[in-house]
Amino acid sequence: MLVSQNVRPEDLAMVLEDTTWAACRYQRGQSIYEEAESADYVYQVIEGAVRSCKTLADGRRQVGAFHLVGDIFGLESGQVYRFRTQAVDDTVIRRATRQGLEGDALAINRMLRLTTANLQQAEKHLLLLGRKNSGERVAAFLLEMDSRMTEARSIALPMTRADIADYLGLAIETVSRVLSTLHKEGVISVLGSDHRRIVIRDKGRLSELSAD
Amino acid sequence: MLVSQNVRPEDLAMVLEDTTWAACRYQRGQSIYEEAESADYVYQVIEGAVRSCKTLADGRRQVGAFHLVGDIFGLESGQVYRFRTQAVDDTVIRRATRQGLEGDALAINRMLRLTTANLQQAEKHLLLLGRKNSGERVAAFLLEMDSRMTEARSIALPMTRADIADYLGLAIETVSRVLSTLHKEGVISVLGSDHRRIVIRDKGRLSELSAD
């Protein structure tokens, strides 16, 4: 699930500071690694966004997490990755070999903190998927994105409605309808020709609606 | 989420082997600790079962995980517990102070492995809650319980239908109906006056139904 939401940038950098880096560029939709692939690298998003997801045999998909600028992902303690991971948009990523991190007690401490943060986010998401209705899910999603993208006053969503739907366990039409309703009620504004830029007009109301 | 499903008993014991233990007894429904309480202890289930759960303001509940005999829970890297944790049934638990575990590189390594196992289980559960239907959820639950309780040939569920429902994100009636259907179709048998003992008659079929 590898969300680094609650980890300070300092921490993020620290985990990997002493290792050598290689920068990579991925186009939207391109896979960074596949589920069960040998977990040789750890990654950090420099630009763009990444999703990690699991898929059932018949194609149903669950997005486990989005990794935004600064987030670290691909950290495994087993031999293989537990997810498929793909670029949500054109994305720049840097990566370090995993060996650089092992054996070092300090690094392990940081890994533990990162993993715990990911676990915490996953647990929060379990509650959302198990017990919240569509309105609450979308409201919580917008607040999450707002808190993770510091960018002034508006959220530039890097992902499609389909990505959001698969993250929230909803149909894409439902996501669209809820956003329309929030817009009509004046809680948010939806801007841009692709409807991907969102301004939160009434954060208090959105918090109420998210049922946290 | 602290499920220790994929961790061998050796590992479990090792995490805490060198520390002093205190045994405790809890009656069904009794809280072991509350959400946001100071995380002073780490626990292991000796007998019975434990659930950890989050609750929304209006009472909706999500059970994040069940901890069965041998499982370790309450391992936090922050200052406070992230869950309320309660005895599912009359339960015996032992606990160690948290200090005994910190500073020791070996212990931290084990904690990292445990936390990763918990994260992995949580991720699996996200897919279940986000994308599986009621039949698939119940089938997956039965298989999970089967793999975690080695007990010969039948599963003695320690939890109520309400607990199962809140774990699977379903209504209690739905859980009951799915179990009845599985029974009628000969996939399982449901035994005992309280209907808590289950025999898996056709594991292959159950695997298919679980859609993993």
Next chain:
DNA sequence: CGGGCTCTTGAACTAGCTCAACCGGAGTGG
């Protein structure tokens, strides 16, 4: 200009929920 995306909106459908009744076992008290 045309084809392929993504997003939105409407209308019909359905999986699962809610509400309600009922059943059986365990505990309690007369």
Next chain:
DNA sequence: CCACTCCGGTTGAGCTAGTTCAAGAGCCCG
């Protein structure tokens, strides 16, 4: 010992939130 109640589980009937199916609009790109 029986009567009563409580609690967990099952079953039925109706309802509804969210899905599915279908159509259309705007945008990008060759």
